[in-house]
Amino acid sequence: xxxxxxxxxxxxxxxxxxxIFGYPGGAALEIFDALHKSxxxxxxxxxxxxxAAHAANGYARTTGKVGVCLATSxxxxxxxxxxxxxxxxxxxxxxxxxGQVSTGMVGTDAFQEVDTTGISEPITKHNYxxxxxxxxxxxxxxxxxxxxxxxxxxxxxxxxxxxxxxQVEYEECNSVVLRGYKPNLVGNKRQIKQVLKYIRKAKRxxxxxxxxxISSQAEEELLQLVEKLQIPVVNTLMGLGSIPRRHPLxxxxxxxxxxxxxxxxxxxxxxxxxxxxxxxxxxxxxVEKFAPQAEIIHIDVDTAEIGKNVRVDVPxxxxxxxxxxQILEDLSIGSKEAWWLxxxxxxVLPTDKLEEEGELTPRKIISAxxxxxxxxxxxxxxVGQHQMWAAQGLKIERTRSFISSGGLGTxxxxxxxxxxxxxxxxxxxxxxxxGDGSFQMGMSELGTCLxxxxxxxxxxxxxRALGMVKQLQDLYCEGRxxxxxxxxxxxxxxxxxxxxxxxxxxxxxxxxxENLEKFLNYPGLAILxxxxxxxxxxxxxxxxGKGLDEMIWEDVERDHKEVGK
Amino acid sequence: xxxxxxxxxxxxPGVLSKVxxxxxxxxxxxxxxxxxxxxxxxxxxxxxxxxxxxxxxxQVSKQLNKQVDVIxxxxxTAEETVDRQMLLIKVSVADQAARQEILQLMEIxxxxxxDIGRRSLIIEATGEEGKIEAVIQSLRPxxxxxxxxxxxxxxxxxxx
Numbered sequence: 001x002x003x004x005x006x007x008x009x010x011x012x013x014x015x016x017x018x019x020i021f022g023y024p025g026g027a028a029l030e031i032f033d034a035l036h037k038s039x040x041x042x043x044x045x046x047x048x049x050x051x052a053a054h055a056a057n058g059y060a061r062t063t064g065k066v067g068v069c070l071a072t073s074x075x076x077x078x079x080x081x082x083x084x085x086x087x088x089x090x091x092x093x094x095x096x097x098x099g100q101v102s103t104g105m106v107g108t109d110a111f112q113e114v115d116t117t118g119i120s121e122p123i124t125k126h127n128y129x130x131x132x133x134x135x136x137x138x139x140x141x142x143x144x145x146x147x148x149x150x151x152x153x154x155x156x157x158x159x160x161x162x163x164x165x166x167q168v169e170y171e172e173c174n175s176v177v178l179r180g181y182k183p184n185l186v187g188n189k190r191q192i193k194q195v196l197k198y199i200r201k202a203k204r205x206x207x208x209x210x211x212x213x214i215s216s217q218a219e220e221e222l223l224q225l226v227e228k229l230q231i232p233v234v235n236t237l238m239g240l241g242s243i244p245r246r247h248p249l250x251x252x253x254x255x256x257x258x259x260x261x262x263x264x265x266x267x268x269x270x271x272x273x274x275x276x277x278x279x280x281x282x283x284x285x286x287v288e289k290f291a292p293q294a295e296i297i298h299i300d301v302d303t304a305e306i307g308k309n310v311r312v313d314v315p316x317x318x319x320x321x322x323x324x325x326q327i328l329e330d331l332s333i334g335s336k337e338a339w340w341l342x343x344x345x346x347x348v349l350p351t352d353k354l355e356e357e358g359e360l361t362p363r364k365i366i367s368a369x370x371x372x373x374x375x376x377x378x379x380x381x382x383v384g385q386h387q388m389w390a391a392q393g394l395k396i397e398r399t400r401s402f403i404s405s406g407g408l409g410t411x412x413x414x415x416x417x418x419x420x421x422x423x424x425x426x427x428x429x430x431x432x433x434x435g436d437g438s439f440q441m442g443m444s445e446l447g448t449c450l451x452x453x454x455x456x457x458x459x460x461x462x463x464r465a466l467g468m469v470k471q472l473q474d475l476y477c478e479g480r481x482x483x484x485x486x487x488x489x490x491x492x493x494x495x496x497x498x499x500x501x502x503x504x505x506x507x508x509x510x511x512x513x514e515n516l517e518k519f520l521n522y523p524g525l526a527i528l529x530x531x532x533x534x535x536x537x538x539x540x541x542x543x544x545g546k547g548l549d550e551m552i553w554e555d556v557e558r559d560h561k562e563v564g565k
Numbered sequence: 566x567x568x569x570x571x572x573x574x575x576x577x578p579g580v581l582s583k584v585x586x587x588x589x590x591x592x593x594x595x596x597x598x599x600x601x602x603x604x605x606x607x608x609x610x611x612x613x614x615x616x617x618x619x620x621x622x623x624q625v626s627k628q629l630n631k632q633v634d635v636i637x638x639x640x641x642t643a644e645e646t647v648d649r650q651m652l653l654i655k656v657s658v659a660d661q662a663a664r665q666e667i668l669q670l671m672e673i674x675x676x677x678x679x680d681i682g683r684r685s686l687i688i689e690a691t692g693e694e695g696k697i698e699a700v701i702q703s704l705r706p707x708x709x710x711x712x713x714x715x716x717x718x719x720x721x722x723x724x725x
Contacts, residue, residue: 117579118582121582121583121586122586122590125633126632126633126634129579146633178633179575179636180574180575180632180633180634180635180636180637181633302631303627303630303631304624304627304628304630304631307620307623308624
């Protein structure tokens with residue numbers, strides 16, 4: 001006989017869990033106590049539970065393993081919610097463990113009681129309320145299987161205090177039997193023939209690689225297919241890194257803030273091959289105007305995504321790695337002409353080269369980063385303008401190296417996600433690109449960096465504004481700026497000092513390269529603050545209701561009075 | 566168009582709320598929902614009547630299918646089915662003549678009288694939606710004091 005909590009830990013060890021990001025509390029007391037005895041699992045104490053979920057997310061995205069986080073009942077669980085939703089929207093495999101009040105107390109509004117399974121229902125792939133410790137081995141086995149198979153996602157296990165403490169016999173569980181859950185992995189042969197037929201026929205084919213390419217580890221197959229057929233590739237935000245950005249066939253991110261070359265090839269192609277993506281509205285622009293000349297092949301592991309947002313000519317359900325393998329096996333199609341070359345050459349993103357004199361612009365920061373970042377760098381971002389500048393301009397060469405909250409757009413994600421990445425890869429440089437708004441949402445996790453001695457490199461794009469919302473107000477509210485300019489901002493240099501971090505500040509272009517080098521070479525935690533004018537907006541941008549080829553470039557906001565200055 | 570879906574689910578606590586919650590948050594309307602155990606005690610069957618075009622129904626089915634606790638979904642709208650609803654209705658009885666008239670009417674509809682009071686009757690009716698509506702209409706003139714009805718349960722005819 002042994003307590004439920006120890007059975008839980010034993011099962012987690014069996015699943016190969018090495019790291020748990022967590023925050024303790026009364027209802028999780030037994031679980032932490034059991035973790036204390038574990039030789040195999042290290043616990044990373046975060047500063048707020050949301051950080052635990054984001055850190056597990058960053059860990060999962062960089063390693064490809066399931067990320068695990070742990071919190072207590074009530075506020076512990078509710079603080080996790082934003083993190084769980086973030087993982088759910090981006091299809092990231094997490095197992096979330098929450099403590100719960102004792103079964104006898106459930107439903108009585110007990111201290112720190114909340115209906116965790118109820119609240120998390122719409123944002124988990126599946127969840128469990130454990131009522132009997134004997135069920136733990138089965139539930140944990142199932143949870144990991146569900147989290148990482150098919151379309152990955154977060155699975156929550158809510159464990160009441162008395163279940164954690166109750167003494168039961170441990171019965172090993174080695175197989176999963178779920179009659180209601182059988183992901184389709186192998187592609188239908190007839191549909192694969194159809195796909196080949198459409199590709200053969202196409203004169204201007206285009207591949208759009210989404211996050212599914214990365215989660216199914218199909219990068220190698222994608223590259224083979226692309227090089228054999230000479231088909232250009234655009235990426236969704238989640239798909240960045242699935243093909244090296246400097247590859248001649250890689251055209252970068254499409255969508256609302258997509259690169260002009262990427263958006264224009266989408267609108268001109270005659271075959272749009274969607275791989276592991278879900279046609280989010282930030283990807284398609286006005287959906288009726290999306291890829292007007294194209295037939296659409298949609299390959300995804302989730303049947304429910306097919307035909308949800310756009311009409312599809314050839315649907316194909318399955319695991320991308322397997323399906324691309326199947327396609328490559330039967331491939332006898334010659335390479336396609338470079339129909340896209342002129343479009344892409346005519347519409348490269350202005351890079352604001354460093355050699356150009358004058359104002360320090362966000363694009364100059366990005367090109368400076370491209371010059372200096374090593375290829376094995378992991379980038380995490382927060383959410384806002386800095387995120388889009390990074391997504392547009394950074395040359396991401398490796399898979400699982402660009403970690404950003406796509407679907408939910410969660411500010412405060414960057415630092416904890418960076419923590420997860422750095423814990424997973426202590427030797428790789430992890431760079432957090434954040435804004436002054438996002439930074440202030442996630443900065444409590446600097447405490448975790450300090451404690452765990454994580455040498456995160458945090459770059460704050462500081463325009464003393466919530467730049468993305470300010471941009472929306474420029475574009476949609478005739479430049480009336482409300483609640484977007486920070487009248488006063490804390491001195492981040494003192495904050496950095498408080499956390500024992502190297503602190504650097506850059507205000508002029510000529511200071512940039514030198515400081516970046518010093519910053520990246522620093523062995524410990526470092527914060528580089530780069531100040532620039534809030535007048536810079538992200539371009540090109542596709543306005544609401546417009547097609548991807550109707551981007552605007554003008555600095556509209558410069559015509560408006562700048563309220564905050 | 567109305568669609569009837571037969572959904573087999575794990576007979577576990579919380580499953581119904583998962584299914585119902587999915588409808589609410591994806592903006593689908595449930596016309597009626599009936600749930601009960603099947604021949605296999607570990608499986609419950611939810612009979613759902615949903616309003617929507619083909620596209621909506623396809624999405625409903627696919628989203629339901631993604632639920633781990635949902636075992637199987639069948640759209641039986643186009644099938645030959647036996648379908649039934651049940652109605653309990655309490656009718657006012659003004660006098661002896663009214664009582665006689667109601668009893669005769671109920672004979673025609675093959676309904677059962679399940680409770681007799683001095684001033685009221687409770688009648689039980691089962692049948693397809695049309696019959697249930699007709700029963701209600703025929704009793705309306707007497708004064709309906711209380712009415713409760715189930716949603717539809719349905720089964721495909723033949724060996725399938």
